[in-house]
Amino acid sequence: MANSMAKSFLQVAATEEVVSPLRVVQIEGLVILKIIKHCKEFSPALVTGQLLGLDVGIVLEVTNCFPFPIREEDEEIEADGANYQLEMMRCLREVNVDNNTVGWYQSTILGSYQTVELIETFMNYQENIRRCVCIIYDPSRSNQGVLALKALKLSDSFMELYRANSFTGEKLREKNLSWMDIFEEIPIKVSNSALISAFMTELESDTPVTQCDYDRLQLSSNPYMERNMEFLIECMDDLSVEQQKFQFYYRSLSRQQAQQQAWLQKRRADNMQRKAAGEDPLPEEDPSNPIFKPIPEPSRLESFLITNQIANYCNQINGVSGQSFNRLYLMKSLHDN
C-alpha cells in the first residue's frame, strides 16, 4: 500500500503540468463502510462528511473520511463546524493519515440530490481543490440489495457557465449544453489492501447466498415506487412553475418589443419632420427610456436541475420495475418447476 502510494506521489510529481481528466474514483473499502454506517444510522436524516485522499493523475484516491456532526438549526454555531473540521484535519495529520480534502459525501433519499445547493457547494470546493468529487449514498435504495453509491462531479463546461452566471437560452445553445451535461458520473473502483482481501476471503462463508442476495429477492417494491411517483409529481409542479416564468417572460418581451417598435416609429416620423424643417435628427436609440431596458431572461438552471431530477426518478423507476419483473418471472418459473 505504502509502496503504491509512493509511486503515486512520483507520478503526481511527474505529471503535474498536464491536466488529465478524472477517470476513476478509487475508494478504500473502509471508507465505504464508514460512509454506509454513518448514513444508515442517521437515515432518513441527511448527513454529510468529508472525504480525504489523494489526487493521482486520472485516479482520485479516497483513502479516508470523517463525518460532520449534525448541527442544530442555529446558524451561529457554524464557526464550530468549521473549527471541528480544522481540528479533525489536524488530528488526522498528526496520526499520519492522508489529510487532503478531495470532496465530500452525503446521503440522499431516492436520489433527490440535484439541487442548486449541491452545485454551490461544488463551486466552493472547486475554488480550493482542483479535483473534487461528491459521493452520494442512498440508504433507501441500498435496502433493496444494491450498493447505491455514486461519485459525481460537475462538468467543466457547466462550471464555466456557472461562473459567468449566464444560463440564457442563447448561451446554452452556444455551449451545446443540455441538462444531461451538468453532472458527470465517475466510475467508482473499490480497492482493498491485499491483507484485507485475504482476510475477507478467510471470512467468507461457504453458503452460496448471502443476506444481500435475499434482499434482492424482496418483492415489495410498491412503497418505493409510490414515493418515486410522489416526487415525480412534485417535480412536475416545479417544472410548470418554471414554465410559467418563461411564459411570463415571453409575454413581457413581446409587449416590450411592440412598445419599442411603436417608439421607433414615432421617433422616425419625428425625424422626418425635423429633417424637413432642417434640424438634426434625434438619435434612434434612447438608453434612458425604460422600454429599452432589457428584461432579464429567467435562468434555465432550475429547470435543468429539475429535468435532471426527473430523469433520475425515471431511471430509478425503470430499474426497479425491471428488477421486479425479473423477480416475478423468476418466481413464476420457480412455481412452474
Added chain:
Amino acid sequence: MASKFWTQGGSDTEEEETDIEDEIENGGAGETTAAAAGSRYLQTNASDSDDSDGQKRVVRSAKDKRFEEMASTVDQMKNAMKINDWVSLQESFDKINKQLEKVMRVTESDRVPNLYIKCLVMLEDFLAEALANKEAKKKMSSSNHKALNAMKQKLKKNNKQYEELINKYRENPESEEEKFEDEDEDESGSELEDPSQIAAESSDEDDEGEDMDDDDADGAWEKKLSKKEKLMDREFKKDPSEITWDTVNKKFKEVVAARGRKGTGKFEQVEQLTFLTKVAKTPAQKLEILFSVISAQFDVNPGLSGHMPINVWKKCVQNMLVILDILVQYPNIVVDDMVEPDENETQKGADYDGTIRVWGNLVAFLERIDNEFFKSLQCIDPHTREYVERLRDEPLFLVLAQNVQEYLERIGDLKSAAKVALRRVELVYYKPQEVYDAMRKLAELSEDGEKDGDETKVEETRGTSAFVVTPELVSRKPTFPENSRALMDILVTLIYKSGDERTKARAMLCDIYHHALFDEFSIARDLLLMSHLQDNIQHMDVSTQILFNRAMAQVGLCAFRVGLIAEGHGCLSELYSGGRVKELLAQGVSQSRYHEKTPEQERLERRRQMPYHMHINLELLEAVHLICAMLLEVPNMAANSLDAKRKVISKTFRRLLEVSERQPFTGPPENVRDHVMAATRALCKGDSQKAFDIINSLDVWKLLRNRESVLEMLKAKIKEEALRTYLFTYCSSYDTLGLDQLTRMFDLSDAQIHSIVSKMLVNEELHASWDQPTRCIIFHDVEYSRLQALAFQLTEKLSILAESNERAVEARTGGGGLDLPLRRRDNQEYAAGTAGGGGGRWPDLSYGQGRQGSSGRAAYTGGGRPLALGQASRDRSGQSRGYSGRAGSGMRGSQMDASARMVSLNRGVRG
C-alpha cells in the same frame, strides 16, 4: 324711532295705502322690481284717476270702471310710444293684459273688447315701425332695447290668440295691408307655438280616435287649419275644371318643401296631402302624393321610443293598399328609389304607354309599418283590452305584406320580396297551430265586417272630388294556408332562394323556432347545425342574437318534450349560466346589482323587448332547465361523490343545490326552483315517486300541449335516473343485487332495468357483471392502489405540462397550428376518460410521507456542513409552490364545457 314715525304717519296715509293696495290688486302683481320707478309713476298715475273717479264709484258699473281703466292704460301706452319708451310700454302692456282678464270676467263674454284689439294693432304697427327704423334702434339705451325685444316676443305670442279679431279689425280700417300682414302673422303664429301646446294637440289627436279629418277639438291650429282648408278649397274647389296638373304639382311641392320645418304641423301636412290625393290629375301623381302622405304619416310619430298613433297606422296601411291598387291598375308605373325621376314624369297621364318612374320604396314603407306595429305592441300594456285590439290589426298588416310581396314577385324584385316574406315569417313563426288557427278565423270573420266599414270610410274621405278613382284591385283579405307550417315553408323557401345573408339567417332561426314549436326536434337541430349559425351569431346584430336565443330556448323546450334530456340541457344551460335570461330573451329588463346601466343602454334595451304575446314562458323554461339539470346531475353527483368538484355538468344547478342545502329549514316548495330542489333531494335518496309527485305539482305543465305524454316521459326518466343514482350510491354496500328487488323498488320492467344497468356496465360507470341464471348483479370491488392513483395524478400533471408547453411554442411561433386545439381537446378527453373511467377520481391524496420526508430533509441539511455546505441550505420543498395545477385543471374544465355545449346536440341519445 322709525316705528314711531310709521305709527304716526299711519293714520295719514291710510287712505292712500288702501288705494295703492287696490292698485296692486288691479295690475301691479306682475311687475318687476327692476322697473320699479316706472311702475311707481304708473301707479300714482292710475291712482290719481282712480281717486278722481272715486266719487262716482257707486254710480258706475264695475264694467264701465274696468273699461275706463283700460282706456287710461291705452293712453299711457300712447304717451310712451310718443317718447319711444319701451320700458314703460312693456309694463303697460302687461297691465293691459291683466286688465283684459278682469274685463272679460266682468263682461262674462268671450268677446274681446274692441279697445284692446285696437291697442294691439297699434302696438303691432308701432313695433314694426320701430323694428324697421334701424337708426333709432341703434340709438336706444340698452334697457330700452331689451324691452323692445321682449315686447316683440310678447306681442307675437299674445297676438296669436286674437289673430282673427286683429285681422277683422285691420280689414275694416286699413285693407290694403292685409295680405302682407296675414302672411306675416301666419308665419309668426305657427312659429311660436310652444311645445306644450303641440304636445297637447298631439295628445288630443291620440285620444280623438277614428276621424280626425273633419272634426277637431283644439283651438289654435284647428282654426288655422280650417283657414288653410278654406284656402285650398278656394283654390281648387271653386273651379274643378280649371285645376291642372301644374297647380296640383305646385301645391304639392310647396307642402312637401314645408316638411320637417319647425313650424309645420305634422297632422296638418297629412291633411293637406290627403286632400291633394283627391285632386291629383294622373295616377302617377296620385301615387307620388300618396307616398308623401305615408312619409308624412310616419313623421307623425312623436319620438323614437313612442309608437305611431294607431288610427294613423291604420290609415297608413290603407294608403299602402291604395298604392298597390294603382300599381296593379297601371302596370307601366314603376316605383323606384334609386334614380331621381324626371320633374314632370308624373304628368304623363293614365293613357301613357311607356314606363312612368315614381320615386318610392315599398319595402322600406312596409318595414316601417311593421316596426311601428311592433313598437305599439311593445308600448301597450299587455294586460289591457287595447293590446288585444291591437293584436287584431295583425291580419291587416299581413294582407298588406302579402300583397306587396305578390306585387314584388310579379315585377321580379325577388330580393325585396324576400325581405317582405321575412316580415311575414316573423309574424307567424312563434304561433302554435292553435293561435294560428285563431288568427285565421279572426281574419276571415272580422275582415268581412270591417271591410265594409273601411270601404265606406275610404269612400267618404275620398269624396266625390277624387279625380283619379282607384278601384280596389288588391284583395283586402288575407289568404292563409290551412297549416302554419305550409305558410312557413312557402315563405322560407322564397327567402332561402333570394334573400340576403341577414334575411336568410333570420328566416332560418324563425324556421328552427317553428319546427321546435311543433316538436320536430331532429329537423330543428339539423337546421341549426347545418346552418352553422352558432359559429357566427356573435357577429350579427343584437335583435338577431335575441332571435337566436329564442330559437335555442325553444329547441331546448322541444328536446325536453320529446324526451331528450341531455340535448335539452345543452340548449338551455347556456341561457341560464349568466342569470340574465330575461335580458337574453328580451323579455324584460334584468337589474344587475353590480353594474349600473346608463339610461342610454336602458333605453336601447327597452327598445328591443319582445312584445308580450311572443314571450316564451320563463317559468316553464326554468322548470325545464332545472329538471334537465337535475336528471343529469343527480346520478353524476352520486357517481362522483368522492370528488364533488370534478365533472360538473350544470354549475347553475350545483349552486342552487348548495344554497338550498345551506338552509336550516326547508319549507314546502313555493316557486319552480324550490320544487326542483325538493325533487332533487328525493331523487338523491332514490325516491322516484316522491320526486315525480313534487315535479308534477308544478303548475307550469298546463302550458304544455301534450301534457300527459310529457309527464309520462318525465316519470320514466325520473325512475331511470333514480335507479342509476341508487346504484351509484349504494353499489359499495352490495355484493350482489337481485333484479327482482330493483323491479320492485323502482317500478320498472325487467327489460328496462336490464338495459339501464347494462348501459352502465358498458360505459364502465358501474363495476359489476350480470349473473343471468340467478338474475343478479354481481359487483366487483374495484379499488385503486395508491400507486395507480398516483399514476393518474401524474398523467394529469403531465398533460397540463404538455398543454402549456404547446401554448408556449404557440406564443413563440406566433400563433399557429390548427391542430393544437384539437390535440388539446383530445388530451382533455383522455384526461376526462381516465378520470371518469374509474367512477372514482382520486382526490388530492395527502403526500403525508413524502412531505414529511422532504421537510425532514430540509431540517437536516442545515446541520453539520462544512463552510461550503452550510450556507444557503434551502431545500426545494421549501420553495413556495403555487398549486398551479389545480387552477389549470379548473380552467380546463370550463373550456371543455364551452366546447361541449353545442356539440352536445350532436351526441347520441343518452339513456
